[in-house]
Amino acid sequence: MIAPCRFLGPCRAHLVPAVRTCIALGALSLGALFLSALFLGCGGDKGTTPDDPEGRLTLKFSYSIDDAPLVMNTADYPYENAAGNEYKVVGLKHYITGVQLRRLNGTSFESTDVHLLNAADPTTLAFTIGQIPAGPYSSIQILVGVDDTRNVEGGLPATLDNFNMQWPRQLGGGYHNVMAEGRYKAGAADSTWTVHLGKVKHDPNETFYHNHVVEVIVPGSGISFSDDSWEVSIDVNLNQWFVTPTVYDFATYGSFIMDQHEPQEILIANARDAFTVKSKVRL
Amino acid sequence: MIPGWSRSRLATTIGSLTLAFTLGSGCGGGKGTEPPPPPPPPPNPDQVKLLVPGFPAIVQPSDNLATHQGVALGRRLFYDPRLSLNNSQSCGSCHAPAFAFSDHGRRFSLGAEGQVGDRNSPALVNLAWSGNVFWNGRAEHIEAQALQPVENPIEMMEQWPRVVAKLAADPAYPPLFRAAFGDDEVTADRAVKAIAQFERTLLSYNSKYDRILRGEESFTPGEERGYNMFFTEKADCFHCHVDYLFTDYGFHDVGLDNPPERGRAEVTNRPEDIGRHKVPTLRNVVFSAPYMHDGRFATLRDVIDHYNRGGAGTPNQSPFVHFGRGLNLTDQDKQDLLDFILTLTDSSFVTNPAFQDPFVDGLPSR
Numbered sequence: 001m002i003a004p005c006r007f008l009g010p011c012r013a014h015l016v017p018a019v020r021t022c023i024a025l026g027a028l029s030l031g032a033l034f035l036s037a038l039f040l041g042c043g044g045d046k047g048t049t050p051d052d053p054e055g056r057l058t059l060k061f062s063y064s065i066d067d068a069p070l071v072m073n074t075a076d077y078p079y080e081n082a083a084g085n086e087y088k089v090v091g092l093k094h095y096i097t098g099v100q101l102r103r104l105n106g107t108s109f110e111s112t113d114v115h116l117l118n119a120a121d122p123t124t125l126a127f128t129i130g131q132i133p134a135g136p137y138s139s140i141q142i143l144v145g146v147d148d149t150r151n152v153e154g155g156l157p158a159t160l161d162n163f164n165m166q167w168p169r170q171l172g173g174g175y176h177n178v179m180a181e182g183r184y185k186a187g188a189a190d191s192t193w194t195v196h197l198g199k200v201k202h203d204p205n206e207t208f209y210h211n212h213v214v215e216v217i218v219p220g221s222g223i224s225f226s227d228d229s230w231e232v233s234i235d236v237n238l239n240q241w242f243v244t245p246t247v248y249d250f251a252t253y254g255s256f257i258m259d260q261h262e263p264q265e266i267l268i269a270n271a272r273d274a275f276t277v278k279s280k281v282r283l
Numbered sequence: 284m285i286p287g288w289s290r291s292r293l294a295t296t297i298g299s300l301t302l303a304f305t306l307g308s309g310c311g312g313g314k315g316t317e318p319p320p321p322p323p324p325p326p327n328p329d330q331v332k333l334l335v336p337g338f339p340a341i342v343q344p345s346d347n348l349a350t351h352q353g354v355a356l357g358r359r360l361f362y363d364p365r366l367s368l369n370n371s372q373s374c375g376s377c378h379a380p381a382f383a384f385s386d387h388g389r390r391f392s393l394g395a396e397g398q399v400g401d402r403n404s405p406a407l408v409n410l411a412w413s414g415n416v417f418w419n420g421r422a423e424h425i426e427a428q429a430l431q432p433v434e435n436p437i438e439m440m441e442q443w444p445r446v447v448a449k450l451a452a453d454p455a456y457p458p459l460f461r462a463a464f465g466d467d468e469v470t471a472d473r474a475v476k477a478i479a480q481f482e483r484t485l486l487s488y489n490s491k492y493d494r495i496l497r498g499e500e501s502f503t504p505g506e507e508r509g510y511n512m513f514f515t516e517k518a519d520c521f522h523c524h525v526d527y528l529f530t531d532y533g534f535h536d537v538g539l540d541n542p543p544e545r546g547r548a549e550v551t552n553r554p555e556d557i558g559r560h561k562v563p564t565l566r567n568v569v570f571s572a573p574y575m576h577d578g579r580f581a582t583l584r585d586v587i588d589h590y591n592r593g594g595a596g597t598p599n600q601s602p603f604v605h606f607g608r609g610l611n612l613t614d615q616d617k618q619d620l621l622d623f624i625l626t627l628t629d630s631s632f633v634t635n636p637a638f639q640d641p642f643v644d645g646l647p648s649r
Contacts, residue, residue: 075555160532170511170514181603186607190596190606191605192603255516256519257516
């Protein structure tokens with residue numbers, strides 16, 4: 001059972017349905033420069049003027065297997081997960097939307113940009129959010145996947161990259177939130193594994209729901225802006241995605257999971273431990 | 284009618300896109316401090332609008348935006364046999380419109396002197412979205428691709444300087460180059476740019492499937508079963524042949540042989556690219572038999588059988604070709620899948636007068 005998020009800000013509430021994974025972890029506050037209570041809501045346009053200082057936040061993502069950088073498309077099967085599957089990774093893409101900087105008073109600033117990250121393409125792994133109102137923020141929340149409003153057919157700009165992430169309308173439509181796949185040893189031969197997360201049904205008689213959206217409140221991501229820039233590096237440990245609270249066995253779920261409620265739920269719940277802050281630097 | 288897809292869905296989709304942009308500007312956006320963007324340049328009446336509603340935007344190279352004059356020149360060059368050594372062979376010789384611009388059902392094309400090639404001539408359908416061209420992607424864009432067959436010793440066997448001389452000596456061509464590029468100079472660079480402009484206009488978007496999406500027609504029961512298999516992991520076609528485009532324009536090893544050919548690795552030298560070849564679109568695929576980079580499969584049913592077996596388990600075989608498991612499709616499943624794939628047939632594409640050989644019936648003078 002997945003606990004619903006208890007810390008939704010006023011902007012997220014209209015974007016995210018009731019069922020979701022929310023990883024609430026400790027947050028740091030580096031001190032107040034302005035009374036953040038002045039800046040209610042989600043945009044960069046609340047209570048500020050063009051002359052007010054603004055911050056810029058660059059988020060950089062990296063991918064690892066435990067303590068080593070992820071190496072994709074290897075000839076052999078260099079990795080072993082908690083279920084004992086020896087595996088390799090061929091592809092790993094996912095969206096990040098709804099980057100939200102939260103204040104202790106419950107208000108927040110949110111970027112509505114959509115970012116498609118491809119672990120095989122370093123040029124996609126960093127992005128900058130500008131025009132952040134000055135002040136202290138207690139944590140950074142990221143949405144792994146596409147927010148519900150835009151996770152519908154045609155909901156994202158019509159680019160080739162977005163088309164290649166489409167989630168079939170037979171399965172609810174919209175986009176893959178996460179598209180990772182590879183191969184693993186299965187006895188003397190091998191087989192394929194996929195981590196493709198998107199809309200799913202509990203059973204055939206239900207409507208599709210959006211519980212695939214993973215919200216990660218990045219631990220230790222408290223930050224305070226004046227007229228400056230910060231860079232926060234977030235590492236995604238893919239192997240950790242297969243450990244807690246449920247060990248994920250490729251031999252059980254393999255590569256046909258897009259219409260299966262159980263593996264989707266396990267992978268969403270397991271995501272909580274895969275994201276960590278590696279560094280947080282004022283530039 | 285597609286289940287869950289209303290007759291106005293296409294319009295709704297476009298509307299949703301507009302709505303998404305609207306929503307996207309309402310939260311976390313700018314504060315109005317940015318200077319207003321400069322006004323767009325006035326529209327060029329000569330420019331060809333390459334736009335397919337519901338499809339991704341077509342990004343043309345900034346130094347080769349298609350114009351009516353450039354496309355007309357490119358079409359003429361595409362079908363001009365003087366691009367070959369013995370004036371016997373044009374681009375259209377191996378890329379015939381009636382075969383979705385593939386080569387008349389041949390496994391391998393023949394060169395200017397009858398020599399046999401080593402690759403199946405790919406269909407030219409919706410190249411406007413394509414990056415790397417050729418089965419191994421050795422040309423970064425269409426312009427670079429159009430340069431190569433002329434001098435390939437197993438294709439047209441000619442040299443570009445000789446082609447340029449032949450074209451410049453034809454009084455019909457310099458005015459066409461002037462119309463397209465501003466002066467009479469005939470160059471190889473201009474010739475391939477014009478051919479690329481023509482090839483970008485080879486757009487197919489009026490198949491039965493498109494008409495179904497627009498609410499104008501309906502699937503038969505078999506087509507609908509095939510449609511549902513195609514777009515679920517029952518047949519798992521859609522990861523590489525993505526909706527609308529029916530290709531991801533990428534490179535995949537589909538487990539044909541073990542050990543495989545080098546494929547994309549011929550260009551990149553990366554071991555992970557061994558066996559990978561460019562994914563063709565399935566639009567109009569019924570016209571472009573035989574199939575695969577080497578034309579090994581005579582029919583679409585042969586292709587389906589291959590994927591149903593799960594591939595040969597090559598080192599880089601795509602996870603979307605399910606080695607060791609296959610697809611467990613029944614004969615009826617295969618027929619239904621084929622029926623759906625045939626809904627991607629766009630007869631108006633292969634018969635489009637704007638795509639045909641202009642030299643037939645002596646239309647333009649030579």
